[in-house]
Amino acid sequence: MRALVVDDSKTMRMILKQILESLNYEVIEAEQGLEALEKLQGVELPELALVDWNMPVMKGIDLVRALRNDEHYAGMRIMMVTTETEMEQVRTALVEGADEYVMKPFTREMILEKLEILGLNPS
Amino acid sequence: MSIAQDDFDYLRTLVRQRSAIVLETGKEYLVESRLAPLAREVGVEGISGLVMLLRTDPRGQISNKVVDAMTTNETSFFRDLNPFDALRLKVIPDLIAARGKDRMLNLWCGAASSGQEPYTIAMTLREHFPQLNEWRIRFLATDISKEMLRRSRAGIYSQLEVNRGLPAKYLVKYFEQKGAEWQVRKDLRDMIEFSELNLAQPLPPMPKLDIVFLRNVLIYFDLATKRDILARVRGALHPEGYLFLGGSETTLNVDDQFRREACEKTFVYRPIRK
Ligand SMILES: C[S@@+](CC[C@H](N)C(=O)[O-])C[C@H]1O[C@@H](n2cnc3c(N)ncnc32)[C@H](O)[C@@H]1O
Ligand SMILES: [Mg+2]
Numbered sequence: 001m002r003a004l005v006v007d008d009s010k011t012m013r014m015i016l017k018q019i020l021e022s023l024n025y026e027v028i029e030a031e032q033g034l035e036a037l038e039k040l041q042g043v044e045l046p047e048l049a050l051v052d053w054n055m056p057v058m059k060g061i062d063l064v065r066a067l068r069n070d071e072h073y074a075g076m077r078i079m080m081v082t083t084e085t086e087m088e089q090v091r092t093a094l095v096e097g098a099d100e101y102v103m104k105p106f107t108r109e110m111i112l113e114k115l116e117i118l119g120l121n122p123s
Numbered sequence: 124m125s126i127a128q129d130d131f132d133y134l135r136t137l138v139r140q141r142s143a144i145v146l147e148t149g150k151e152y153l154v155e156s157r158l159a160p161l162a163r164e165v166g167v168e169g170i171s172g173l174v175m176l177l178r179t180d181p182r183g184q185i186s187n188k189v190v191d192a193m194t195t196n197e198t199s200f201f202r203d204l205n206p207f208d209a210l211r212l213k214v215i216p217d218l219i220a221a222r223g224k225d226r227m228l229n230l231w232c233g234a235a236s237s238g239q240e241p242y243t244i245a246m247t248l249r250e251h252f253p254q255l256n257e258w259r260i261r262f263l264a265t266d267i268s269k270e271m272l273r274r275s276r277a278g279i280y281s282q283l284e285v286n287r288g289l290p291a292k293y294l295v296k297y298f299e300q301k302g303a304e305w306q307v308r309k310d311l312r313d314m315i316e317f318s319e320l321n322l323a324q325p326l327p328p329m330p331k332l333d334i335v336f337l338r339n340v341l342i343y344f345d346l347a348t349k350r351d352i353l354a355r356v357r358g359a360l361h362p363e364g365y366l367f368l369g370g371s372e373t374t375l376n377v378d379d380q381f382r383r384e385a386c387e388k389t390f391v392y393r394p395i396r397k
Contacts, residue, residue, distance in 0.1 A: 085282060087300040090291055101291035103282050113288040116204055 002046035033058025053082035068097030143323035200289035234340035235264040238275030265320035278307030339369035353378035
């Protein structure tokens with residue numbers, strides 16, 4: 001299984017990467033939305049994308065919109081992982097096409113439970 | 124600071140008499156970590172001070188608080204997921220077919236803790252079975268802990284709690300934001316009646332139950348207590364009702380009047396038909 005992790009914090013990418021790798025995911029990292037779109041070119045489609053909200057250049061919510069406007073990415077499940085915790089933002093993310101939403105700070109357990117909901121926890 | 128053997132024995136006897144919860148030798152640390160804050164709150168010197176107080180008034184307010192503090196309330200929304208899939212895909216559709224005439228369903232959640240489990244059931248009903256809005260649904264959720272009942276009734280959860288196992292679409296649909304916390308919407312709260320019930324005692328009169336959730340609570344009791352409780356639950360169940368237990372719990376070798384039925388990716392327990 002493959003996953004895309006998009007976050008401008010290196011530490012956060014590392015934490016998420018470790019969780020995913022322990023579940024045997026192969027992880028592609030990007031610092032912001034535009035880089036994520038570039039890195040997706042020519043690689044096999046990841047089943048999952050974990051996407052931060054606040055990032056320079058291209059924000060997470062714009063990345064979600066871009067991915068959902070492209071048929072090619074229809075099979076990818078998108079989960080926002082962000083410090084944004086307003087109801088309106090959760091709603092917006094879902095309307096734009098995110099499948100799940102995790103509010104930071106999170107635990108490993110929470111990520112696993114959310115993957116379970118998406119049917120993407122292989123363990 | 125460690126706990127004196129006498130004090131430990133006194134406390135575990137009290138807790139067992141009142142709640143049937145068994146505190147084995149080796150659980151001294153648990154008693155200490157749970158009761159030290161209570162001793163401070165009451166203003167007595169450590170666990171020994173607390174026990175002194177209890178000896179003078181074994182059935183007073185403090186004793187309730189001791190029992191309350193010794194309950195383990197770990198829970199989460201959609202805990203283990205599979206039971207709620209079974210509910211949605213099999214149990215409720217079957218019951219809707221079976222009870223279509225009376226249009227009545229009785230549910231009981233017997234160890235509700237802070238409410239995540241009954242609210243998960245309520246959301247599942249609302250989300251997937253709008254036809255039940257016209258049925259008479261009686262949904263009782265109980266626990267021995269007054270503090271947990273207070274929390275359940277309020278239906279207010281921290282960000283950490285709603286992050287655990289709750290699909291985002293349910294958060295948006297069934298909750299309201301209250302500052303840094305999240306409250307279950309009133310119409311959902313109103314579906315459930317919360318009240319105090321000690322499983323170690325005889326059950327109050329209830330209508331015949333279609334669905335019973337009794338998850339992750341039998342593990343705290345000894346075999347004889349499990350047996351008593353399961354027999355009482357069997358008596359309260361509709362002959363075609365369903366019992367859900369925790370992932371590490373079973374009726375096998377405890378109560379042979381239940382049969383275990385595979386249901387989606389979990390098991391449900393049903394009374395054996397005579
Ligand atoms: C670990 S929680 C289980 C919560 C939920 N059913 C779940 O599976 O997530 C156990 C609950 O059982 C309650 N409990 C313990 N002894 C009890 C008794 N004798 N009668 C009723 N409830 C009891 C505790 O107060 C606690 O809230
Ligand atoms: Mg960021």
